[in-house]
Amino acid sequence: MSEPARRDPTPARLSSSSDRVFEILILMLASIIVLVFLTSIYQLGKDSWPALTHFGLAFFTQRTWNPVNNTFGASSMIAGTLITSLVALLISVPLAVASALFVAEYAPKWLANPVGYLIELLAAVPSVVYGLWALFVIAPVLGRWQITFFNPEFPDRLALYTKCAGLWADNKTTLQCFFVPSSGAGRGLALAIIILTVMILPYTASVARDVIRLVPADQREAMYALGATKWEVISRAILPYARAGILGGVILALGRALGETLAVAMVIGDSQDVLRSIWGNASTMASVIANQFGDARELLHRSSVVTLGLTLFFLSVLVNYVARLIIARLTPRGIQ
Amino acid sequence: MTQTPPVILSAQNVDIFYGDNRAVKNVSLDFRRGSVNALIGPSGCGKTTFLRAINRMHDFTPGARVAGKILLDGQDIYDPGVDPVSMRRRVGMVFQKPNPFPTMSVFDNVVAGLKLTGVRDKAQLMQVAERSLKGAALWEEVRERLNTPATGLSGGQQQRLCIARALAVDPEILLMDEPTSALDPASTAKIEDLMSELKKVTTIVIVTHNMHQAARVSDTTSFFLVGDMVEHGVTDQIFTSPRDERTEAYVSGRFG
Amino acid sequence: MTSAATPTTARAPAGLSPARRFQNTVMGGLILLATLIVVAPLILIFFYLLKEGIGAMNLNFFTRVPAPEGETGGGLLNAIAGSVEMLLMASVIGVLVGVAGGIFLSEYPRHPLMPTIRMLSDVLAGIPAIVMGLVAYGLIVLKFGFSGFAGALALGFLMIPIVVRTSEEVLKLVPLSVREAGLALGLPKWLVTLRIVLPAAAGGIITGVMLALARVAGEAAPLLFTAFGNPGVNLDPRGPMSALPLEIYRGATSAYDENQRLAKAGALLLITLIFVTSLLARRFSRRR
Numbered sequence: 001m002s003e004p005a006r007r008d009p010t011p012a013r014l015s016s017s018s019d020r021v022f023e024i025l026i027l028m029l030a031s032i033i034v035l036v037f038l039t040s041i042y043q044l045g046k047d048s049w050p051a052l053t054h055f056g057l058a059f060f061t062q063r064t065w066n067p068v069n070n071t072f073g074a075s076s077m078i079a080g081t082l083i084t085s086l087v088a089l090l091i092s093v094p095l096a097v098a099s100a101l102f103v104a105e106y107a108p109k110w111l112a113n114p115v116g117y118l119i120e121l122l123a124a125v126p127s128v129v130y131g132l133w134a135l136f137v138i139a140p141v142l143g144r145w146q147i148t149f150f151n152p153e154f155p156d157r158l159a160l161y162t163k164c165a166g167l168w169a170d171n172k173t174t175l176q177c178f179f180v181p182s183s184g185a186g187r188g189l190a191l192a193i194i195i196l197t198v199m200i201l202p203y204t205a206s207v208a209r210d211v212i213r214l215v216p217a218d219q220r221e222a223m224y225a226l227g228a229t230k231w232e233v234i235s236r237a238i239l240p241y242a243r244a245g246i247l248g249g250v251i252l253a254l255g256r257a258l259g260e261t262l263a264v265a266m267v268i269g270d271s272q273d274v275l276r277s278i279w280g281n282a283s284t285m286a287s288v289i290a291n292q293f294g295d296a297r298e299l300l301h302r303s304s305v306v307t308l309g310l311t312l313f314f315l316s317v318l319v320n321y322v323a324r325l326i327i328a329r330l331t332p333r334g335i336q
Numbered sequence: 337m338t339q340t341p342p343v344i345l346s347a348q349n350v351d352i353f354y355g356d357n358r359a360v361k362n363v364s365l366d367f368r369r370g371s372v373n374a375l376i377g378p379s380g381c382g383k384t385t386f387l388r389a390i391n392r393m394h395d396f397t398p399g400a401r402v403a404g405k406i407l408l409d410g411q412d413i414y415d416p417g418v419d420p421v422s423m424r425r426r427v428g429m430v431f432q433k434p435n436p437f438p439t440m441s442v443f444d445n446v447v448a449g450l451k452l453t454g455v456r457d458k459a460q461l462m463q464v465a466e467r468s469l470k471g472a473a474l475w476e477e478v479r480e481r482l483n484t485p486a487t488g489l490s491g492g493q494q495q496r497l498c499i500a501r502a503l504a505v506d507p508e509i510l511l512m513d514e515p516t517s518a519l520d521p522a523s524t525a526k527i528e529d530l531m532s533e534l535k536k537v538t539t540i541v542i543v544t545h546n547m548h549q550a551a552r553v554s555d556t557t558s559f560f561l562v563g564d565m566v567e568h569g570v571t572d573q574i575f576t577s578p579r580d581e582r583t584e585a586y587v588s589g590r591f592g
Numbered sequence: 593m594t595s596a597a598t599p600t601t602a603r604a605p606a607g608l609s610p611a612r613r614f615q616n617t618v619m620g621g622l623i624l625l626a627t628l629i630v631v632a633p634l635i636l637i638f639f640y641l642l643k644e645g646i647g648a649m650n651l652n653f654f655t656r657v658p659a660p661e662g663e664t665g666g667g668l669l670n671a672i673a674g675s676v677e678m679l680l681m682a683s684v685i686g687v688l689v690g691v692a693g694g695i696f697l698s699e700y701p702r703h704p705l706m707p708t709i710r711m712l713s714d715v716l717a718g719i720p721a722i723v724m725g726l727v728a729y730g731l732i733v734l735k736f737g738f739s740g741f742a743g744a745l746a747l748g749f750l751m752i753p754i755v756v757r758t759s760e761e762v763l764k765l766v767p768l769s770v771r772e773a774g775l776a777l778g779l780p781k782w783l784v785t786l787r788i789v790l791p792a793a794a795g796g797i798i799t800g801v802m803l804a805l806a807r808v809a810g811e812a813a814p815l816l817f818t819a820f821g822n823p824g825v826n827l828d829p830r831g832p833m834s835a836l837p838l839e840i841y842r843g844a845t846s847a848y849d850e851n852q853r854l855a856k857a858g859a860l861l862l863i864t865l866i867f868v869t870s871l872l873a874r875r876f877s878r879r880r
Contacts, residue, residue, distance in 0.1 A: 022782030023700065029692030030709050033756070037712045040719070043730035044652040068641040077787050098626030106623060117871070118631045125868045126810020128837045129859045132844040133637045136644075136852075153397040198633045205630060221393055222498070224507060226449030227425025229608065229616040236448065240439040252718070259720020262841060274772065286813075289722050293729075293817055313527065313719060320718040422608050454609070 041314065050299055059307060065272040065288075067296070070191035072304035073283065075309070076272045081284040083275075084189065084264065085257035087197035094252055096201050101234060101248075116209065123202035133267035136196040139186030139267065140221035146181035148280060164277070171275040181279040189275065189282040192268040196260060200253040207249025211242045221262075244330030251323035254314050258286075265290040285312050341369040344539050345390065350404035350536055352385050352394065359385045362404075363565040365558055367509075372531050372540040374550035374571065377560035377586070385541045386560070387511050388540065391427040408509070415419045425449070428502030428538070429511045433495035434520045435487035436501070443482040449505035464504050471537065472500035473530050478529025490526055499530070503538070510534065512542040516549065528553050547587055551575050558582045609657050638863065645860035648853045653814035657824055658839070664850045668858050670825045674833040678744040678819060679809055681829065684810075685748025687801055690755025691790075694797070697756065699785055717753035725814035733818055740826070740833030743819030745812060751804040758800025762793040795876055802873035806866045812837030836862045 051059060051072060062073020099119065101111045149161040157299045164177035182188075215238050223237035239246075269281025270291045283291070285308040296302040345367040349364040352360035375383040377581055385394075393475045394412060395401040399442040413423050436445045446465045447455075455461060465482070469475040474496040478489070495515060502510055516524040529583050531553040534540060544550050550557050551571060559580075567574065567583045578584045652667045661776030678781050696703070697710055724746045732742035774784035790797075812835070815821075820832040821842065838856050843855025 008500070018783075019781045022785070025767055026692050026696050026809045027703070027705065028702070029689055030688045030696035031694055031705070031739075033709055033713050033716065033752060034705075037716060038753065039731065041729045042721070044723070045729045047726070047730050081804040084442060093545055095626045098623045099630040102623050102627040106620065115627065115631060117874070118634055120734055120874075121870060122634045124806055124810075124866050125634070125863055126812070126837055126840075126866070128844070129637065129810065129863055131642075132840060132855060132859055133633075133842055134638060136856075137636070137640055203629050214513050216435070218431045218433065219437065221429070222395070222431065222435050222437070222501075224393070224396070225391060225427070225429035225450070225502070225511075226452060227421055228449075229421050229612055230617040231616040232452055232612070234619075236452075240437065255718045256872045257746055259718075259723065261593070261720060261722040262837075266841070267844060286720060288814060289726065290816060293726070306726055306730075309723045313723050314719060316723075317715050320715050324714075421606055452612075453613075 003094045026088060031256075044306060044310040045311055048303055048310045049142045050100065051303035052239050055302060055304075059304070060311075063272075063274070065304075067292075067298065067301045068301050070298060072300065074304070074308060076274070077283045077285045077288050077308065078311075079110065079275070080189070080268070081258055081286070084192050084196050084268075085254055085284075087193050088200060088257055089254055091193075091197045092201045092205055092253070096204035096253075097208050097239075099201075099205045100212055101238075101255070103209050104203055104212040105230070105234060105238070117208075120199075120201045123206065125199075125261060127199070127262040128266070130195050130199055131263035134191055135187070135265045136313045138194060139191055142191060142279075143184050143186035146186065147179050147184035150184060151215075169222045170173050171274060171276070176251060178277055180277055182277045183279070185269075187269050187281070188277075188279045189268060190278045192264045193262050194265060194283070194286070194288075196327055199204060200257050203253040204246075204249050204257055207252065208246045209248055210244070211245030212238060214245070244327050247330065248323045248327035251319055251326060255319040255323070258319065259312055261286040261290050285309075288328060341371070344369040344409060345369065345541070346388075346405075346407040346560040347386075348407065348532075350386065350389060350402065350406060352382070354397070355399045360389070360562055361563040363560075364567065365568055367539060367541060367556070370535050370536050370538055371555040372553055373545045374420055374559060375541065375549060375555035375560060376545070376557060377379075377566075378552050379561070381544060381560040382563040387541060387543050388426075389512055390509065390511055391424050391429055393429070395420060416510055417587045424541045425505055427509045427511060428507030429503065430498050430502055430513065430515045431432055431494070432514045434491055434498055436437060436489075436494050438487045438496050439486070440486055441483045442478050442486050442489070442497060445486045446500050446504050446511045448501060460591065465500075468500040468504040471503045471534065472496040473526060473533075474500055490523075492519050495523065495527065496530070499527070499534075503534075507538055510538045510540045511577070512540060514543050514545060517545070525551075547589075548576075559586060561586070610725075610873045611804070626829045629722060641860040641863065645852075645857040646856035649860065652678045653854075653857055654738055659847075659850065660733070661851070666850065666854060668820055669836040670860075671836045671839040672860060672861075673825050673827065674819065675809065675837075676742060678740050678747060678827070678833060678835060679805060679817075679829060680750055681741065681744035682808060683801065683805065683824055684745035685745065686751025686755050687750075689764055689801075690752045690804070691797060693756035694759025694763055695751065695758040695790070696765065699781075703749070705734055708847065712866060713753045713756045716749070720813075721746075721750055721808075721811050722816075724814035725817050728814065729817045736830070738818065738820035738832040739830050740819050741829040742814045743833060743835065744829070746814035746818050747808040748812065750814065754804035754807060755797075756801050757774050758795070758803065759797045762796025763789060765796070766792045780880055781790070799862075799873045799877040802869050802876070806869040809869075810837050810862055810866055 012067055049176050053073060059072065060078065061075055063075045064071045064073050065076065079122045107115060149157045152158060160180055167173055167177055168182065201234055219237045220233055223233040264284055265287035268283055268287050270283050270287060271281035272283055275282055289305055289308055293305045296305055347363055350360060350363045351358060362559040363386060368505045376386060377383050388394055389402050390406060396401055402414060408416060408426065412417065437448060440448065443465055446468050450461060450464055466475060469478060474493060477493060482588045488496060503545055516527050528549060531540060534535045540543065554571045556569065557571045559574065561568045567578060567580045574583060575587050578587060636644060652665055654667060655669055657665035657670045667741045689750045693709060693713060697706060700706060728746035732739065770792060771789060772782055774788040815838050816833050819835055821838045823836045826833050838857045840855045840862065843851040846852060
């Protein structure tokens, strides 16, 4: 029979031409995955070509994004994407790891399972629902505090705002002014970071929980047997053992954060100006795609928006690759 | 043994339950200071379960419960006033499979227990590491690579590293749960040779399914069968003239 | 070997220092507190939507389309119908390619294309949904205009990697002996795969499909420039179509109370469906 040698050791009498047909059929369907990947690159590449040839690498370093003048530079939204994602990651990781430790190490079974469910449901909440909640619930809360800066009843705050507003008008800011609100709407970069933090928490948390559960029992017991407290077992035996897997989960959460679109688009304020206050309006690559692609009539504008998509595409491929590399490199080698 | 050393560890009417299942039934045993004590019996007989009760490892097994008393130097370790963390420091443990901390170096593994109590002095740590590694007969093999990952050692070396790690906190009792079952014969022989030295500084309770090992290394032997402690005595007596016919059947290799 | 006999240092004084005991307690407390912070948003969101949205969930909500701006009394029938239809179409793509991919990865592990397909499937799982929307826009919308089919294509692409991963995992759990038993009966491999292995893994695969559906059912980003939205009920996949997440997005960013009210009710309906699907999927996989 014409069975290739690399196939499973199927006895020759069982193989038939129908097997060959089935294999080809499955392979063809599975190859659609490759096709989707290549088509994506082709489509995004083709549509972003005008912008890329027109602006070259300056597209990524220029700050001006002005559809009226047909000048497009993505540096402010690249910065927006990186700032929102990294800050959200920084806040969420300790919380996520702590909740994973609670589920895996502290909670009794009757409590661990429901809490685990809740965290998984958190991951299932759609982006637009998070955005709606942020707009209708968190933004007004932030707004109530922000508005005190424009209220004569708080002269200190008003004076501070007035001072900062002067600086902002000159496109300048100071560390203190960076934390002074520039409007009372509640929306802006800070709200985007808050909602992004909530959204990526469950990803890190569930990866961390799985990894922590896989730490062998005798690693815990060895530390306990040396006279360690529970926290010492966690910090000296469990977390070091699980760190590669947790870091992998963190990187995957970063991938989510970089591409997270609607919740951010709904609250960040869609401004490409220089960031002068953490409460001010800003934009990310994904939020600009959502907010502007539909209205982009000019070829160059449209092409520039697609270029942001192409950038996000390669960024997520890169992040995925780095996550695997880290997991492979840092996983503790087998104990004999 | 010209004069009898004092009893350091005494189990009195110990029952151990997993849920409703009574895995160890009314076991009473005394262990004397500086002795090697073997617990033998077919698998599932409760010997490991009993061993793990001596440093309260069952605290982490949901549904496990220990009844009766285990006295360490006259103090019941299950007394509500006893802090299990400080208690475990006095009772070291070596596990079935070598389990060094994989992200730590050889040196850090040995002094892991010491660092818990806040010892930071490099010279003191080094001194203890050297003493413990010598005590585990590993010093000559690893002195040149104290700062390399512990997982780079061979299986037998890893297990001796785990013994050194337990010795570093100066335990009064050293529990060994089938410490050679995952090792090759040469590494097993090394660890068996070590026992007679170790008992000069600590008291050993060792679970083994290898009767020859029990006969070679231990001073006393206790035979367990489906949760009962059938017979306890001086090792020579257990292996040459057991009183119980079940013990005889087991040590003569008729079952198990 | 003699060194073991050297006199040891004095036994360390037993007892846990207050500092260590304190640290242990504080860290335990912080971990509990952090867990509460993590799960709080879920509970807050759910009860907010319940409070705000339940009132709007009347018969009109399920039987009418949104009222013209400024008027009241509309519903989201257009969005519900669009979501159902697009998810059905997306499932065809997601299940067909996803399960085939899972079979390929688990049953032909030595095929030279295996590592490539596994890697690309993982890569696709990480591609932001909005980027898939841009791809579907370029593929379909540029030539044929906004359509439910374009939206379904984007959602289907998003489903593929999720279904591939779960199918591969559960197919690999089917013991080798089951395959060998089939082969020993003289059945060709394809029949063994389709008649014996696949049914044995069916529960897990259904779980994977349900989770994938729950995931893409809430995606609005890839639909913005593909299905686009439609104020009326449209069942023709060649025309623009509405979807629940799209209406939520439009309503939440709208200035009209009535639209916001519909958005909240739509969000309540959407997350309830997603939660039920996720929980059912978990139950289903646990029972097996």
